[in-house]
Amino acid sequence: MSKEFKGRALWQDLQGALLIALLAVVVGLAVNSQLLWRVLSGQTLNSVTTSVDGSTETILPLPVELAEVRELQDSTTVLIDARSQTAFAEGHLPAARSLPRGEEVAGVGALQAEVPLSTPLIVYCSGYDCSDSFALAEILITAGYQQVRIFEGGFPEWRDAGLPVEGAQP
Amino acid sequence: MTCWRTMLYHGSRCLLGAIFCYAGLVKALDVVAFAGSVANYQVLPYQLNFLVAALLPYVELAAGVLLLLGRQVRPAVLLIAGMNAVFMVALLSVILRGLDIDCGCFRPGGEGHTSAQMALLRDAGIMLLALVTWLGAGRRNG
Structure with a gap:
């Protein structure tokens, strides 16, 4: 096989690979168009969508960045700490409420008694490797809270940014 | 092509196809969880994590199905080699930054935890499978 033929064959394979990827991307966009629209427009991630037969629900908590958490600190927004009570006691975001993942049955009930469902909530836990904030946010949305957002950077990002922390710090 | 080479080619092609079909399928079924896994890498802005999570599984699935069917094998x-190379770079960056995250390669948001080191080793194996399949397909065509 000549070098020229090999080069042409490789070029054709590359074109084929790109075509496959393109077709797959089109399928992916079509299948996930509603999800992507909500995410990329950043509007109604925590809205509840119902399928045609009215049976399926998709609940997606809205993300929030560190800068916005800082801005919302003095507003009516309530911060929810999804970490354990021990971790909460060692240090947490100012004015945050402890609602450990795993104790949400009693915790959500107590929260509902004190915080109206229309109140914006921001849930956080131990950073990007922690999924408790996302899981708790879904539970809170299911419980009726209409504006639930997750601060993915969580306590580590807040602390590492040198921002004030409440609780017993070492 | 000799008998053992033919068997090696078909074996690696089918194994590679099955791996990527499975990986694509489990991610496509839970895009939100996979987006969380992508976000764990702390490389992309939040919204782009969802874009990657929505599209990547279908590319994996398409490549896997074609390999299993024995169609368009070289492309x-x-x-797959291109995607795998990107995964390896991402995993390497995770190791260099000292992040302790689950690679999210197969079961996003699942119970298991595969370290970046283990995932990198596995990806090296996948790269080897891709090379064997590529060479086998080349011989068949040539």
């Missing part, structure tokens, strides 16, 4: 292998 599919190229695609």
